[in-house]
Amino acid sequence: xxxxxxxxxxxxxxxxxxxxxxxxxxxxxxxxxxxxxxxxxxxxxxxxxxxxxxxxxxxxxxxxxxxxxxxxxxxxxxxxxxxxxxxxxxxxxxxxxxxxxxxxxxxxxxxxxxx
Amino acid sequence: xxxxxxxxxxxxxxxxxxxxxxxxxxxxxxxxxxxxxxxxxxxxxxxxxxxxxxxxxxxxxxxxxxxxxxxxxxxxxxxxxxxxxxxxxxxxxxxxxxxxxxxxxxxxxxxxx
Numbered sequence: 001x002x003x004x005x006x007x008x009x010x011x012x013x014x015x016x017x018x019x020x021x022x023x024x025x026x027x028x029x030x031x032x033x034x035x036x037x038x039x040x041x042x043x044x045x046x047x048x049x050x051x052x053x054x055x056x057x058x059x060x061x062x063x064x065x066x067x068x069x070x071x072x073x074x075x076x077x078x079x080x081x082x083x084x085x086x087x088x089x090x091x092x093x094x095x096x097x098x099x100x101x102x103x104x105x106x107x108x109x110x111x112x113x114x115x
Numbered sequence: 116x117x118x119x120x121x122x123x124x125x126x127x128x129x130x131x132x133x134x135x136x137x138x139x140x141x142x143x144x145x146x147x148x149x150x151x152x153x154x155x156x157x158x159x160x161x162x163x164x165x166x167x168x169x170x171x172x173x174x175x176x177x178x179x180x181x182x183x184x185x186x187x188x189x190x191x192x193x194x195x196x197x198x199x200x201x202x203x204x205x206x207x208x209x210x211x212x213x214x215x216x217x218x219x220x221x222x223x224x225x226x227x228x
Contacts, residue, residue, distance in 0.1 A: 035216070035217070037219075043152075043203055043221075043222055043224075044222070045219035046219075047218075050216065091157065091158065093217070101146065101209065102160075102163070103148065103160070103207075103217050104160075105157055105158045105160075107156075107157040
């Protein structure tokens, strides 16, 4: 079964600085999708960014970008110019098209933004 | 707004009771997923339905059951509730296509006293 690992339970960053959240996954599939979801204190799950495994180009959404290393099975999230509103729990997720489109989530990284 | 509707938002009940959580997926989405998130924990996958049929089961207790109706809304039934069942229960929906995103509802916060 696919597993998603987030090895950093907590991270902190100074406002306006850059922070990188790590995620690794284990799979034997060649075609899949990766996601980062954000869960602020409101507990609502919000999609941050998505990456298709067949695309070599790293996805970017404004201040959020990923470093996708398929061979290393690594999918890190970089947040640039961190803002107070970025403080949240961040979950990495893997979607398998071969097992009923199942989503597998990591255990999350709690990000604190220091003013 | 994700388009996924969950009711109720909050539920307070006693041990031993039974509750039903309801979810309406986004218009056009055929897949519904249920997740449980206990305090300061990650998301635990419970069960998935696709177009009315059970597609996958995760760590769902025998005391819990779910179904998806012809209009595609889904209900999660929790019975013989225990204190440890207190959690945030999320419903999410997705299109069938493999590139589809997972859209989450706002969750139902269950408190078992």
